[in-house]
Amino acid sequence: MLKGVVPEDLLAAVPSSFDIIGSRQGALAIVELPDELEPYKLEIADAVRRLNKNIKAVLRRRGARSGPYRLYNYEVLIEGPTEVVHREHGYLIKVDPTKVYFSxxxxxxxxxxxxxxxxxxxxxxxxxxxxxxxxxxxxxxxxxxxxxxxxxxxxxxxxxxxxxxxxxxxxxxxxxxxxxxxxxxxxxxxxxxxxxxxxxxxxxxxxxxxxxxxxxxxxxxxxxxxxxxxxxxxxxxxxxxxxxxxxxxxxxxxxxxxxxxxxxxxxxxx
Ligand SMILES: C[S@@+](CC[C@H](N)C(=O)[O-])C[C@H]1O[C@@H](n2cnc3c(N)ncnc32)[C@H](O)[C@@H]1O
The missing domain is CATH 3.40.50.150 (Vaccinia Virus protein VP39)
Structure with a gap:
């Protein structure tokens, strides 16, 4: 999906997986990118957003979870709502992962x-x-x-x-x-x-x-x-x-x- 967005020699550094939290009502994607992909981060975010029409926001994880609430710091790559309703195994979970832990x-x-x-x-x-x-x-x-x-x-x-x-x-x-x-x-x-x-x-x-x-x-x-x-x-x-x-x-x-x-x-x- 990132061919033509990221130079071939950097493609190996692109994470093969990222998290999508949400449902058809709206979702956000959370990506982790190494520093060498900094110049391509917006193009990558756009490519991720285009993968799934429900994705409204794309965040980049920065560092490890920290603090008593076990939260990540995020860089906003594509702005949008971060409060979503996630669907899994027949139930719904409302969450804003910028405010509270969820995986x-x-x-x-x-x-x-x-x-x-x-x-x-x-x-x-x-x-x-x-x-x-x-x-x-x-x-x-x-x-x-x-x-x-x-x-x-x-x-x-x-x-x-x-x-x-x-x-x-x-x-x-x-x-x-x-x-x-x-x-x-x-x-x-x-x-x-x-x-x-x-x-x-x-x-x-x-x-x-x-x-x-x-x-x-x-x-x-x-x-x-x-x-x-x-x-x-x-x-x-x-x-x-x-x-x-x-x-x-x-x-x-x-x-x-x-x-x-x-x-x-x-x-x-x-
Ligand atoms: C690793 S998260 C797990 C959250 C949840 N069980 C889940 O799986 O989505 C740990 C949670 O413990 C909470 N926490 C940390 N220290 C706590 C304490 N002393 N008493 C109550 N909650 C605490 C954090 O705010 C965080 O939401």
Whole structure:
């Protein structure tokens, strides 16, 4: 698609994939371009926009995610609305990725979690962003409740809208710091999701106390390609001798030679 836009000797540097977030109602594309393509960025953005008539805005990702809300900095290549309604697996997610974390690349992980959850469960979804895992689970299972906890006010706002838009009655969005929420949480959950790969470990001890004996913890972390799960498993083992890792998953690439991973843990109180 970029032949004639980018010189042949630079074509290899053009990313083969980019994210499109949105739906027929409007979408935005997020591209990552190396510095050597700086002179061609507007032509590339235009070529990307022409690929899909729903794309109204094209953003260029700059640097890594940062800050407590785990956001990228973006350079606007084609200006347009950045608030979109994303469609995946039969549900809708309203989000502005310039204000709150969202990744369409996690959709198959969400589908796996929705498969694992069971009717009747009490679920804590920590670090919930705009709530996509809660929506995926509650659309598929008749759970008792899902408390979805997020610090970023924009995440909370969109989560409230997403619960309404998907007509969910079992999801309770909570705007709070996970540390405060878990300290005050008097009940126990059958399943807990900790979707903050960089940082969740600081909350692990506190969160483990919120899991029912025999319940499950889904712990997200990062790990090097030579041993993706070792450190995450060690962390859990050091805090919970009776816990057993029942499955492991490489969710996707995180950085060169580093994966985002998930371990699924059966929690036993000894
Ligand atoms: C990696 S994102 C995941 C968001 C969401 N689960 C998803 O998959 O789209 C982690 C989220 O945790 C939130 N966060 C970070 N620290 C937090 C804390 N102490 N309490 C509550 N939320 C927090 C961030 O604002 C961010 O939205």
């Amino acid at each position: 369409p690349r996690d959709q198959s992980d969400r589908a796996e979690l929705a498969d694992m959850a069971q009717d009747g469960e009490r679920i804590l979804y920590l670090f919930a962003g705009v709530g996509p895992y809660a929506v995926a689970i509650a659309k598929r299972r008749k759970v008792r409740w899902i408390y979805a906890v997020e610090l970023n006010p924009w995440g909370f706002k969109y989560m409230v809208e997403n619960v309404k838009m998907n007509k969910l009655t079992s999801v309770v969005p909570v705007k709070a710091d996970v540390a405060d929420f878990c300290s005050a949480f008097a009940a126990r959950a059958d399943r807990v999701l900790m979707t903050l790969p960089l940082g969740a470990k600081d909350y692990l001890d506190l969160v483990l106390r919120c899991v029912e004996d025999g319940g499950y913890l889904h712990f997200y972390y990062t790990g090097p390609e030579e041993d993706p799960f070792g450190e995450a498993e060690e962390l859990v083992r050091s805090l919970c001798g009776g816990c057993a890792v029942v499955s492991r998953k490489i969710v996707r690439d995180y950085a060169p030679h580093v994966y985002k991973i998930r371990i699924d843990v059966r929690v036993r109180r000894t």
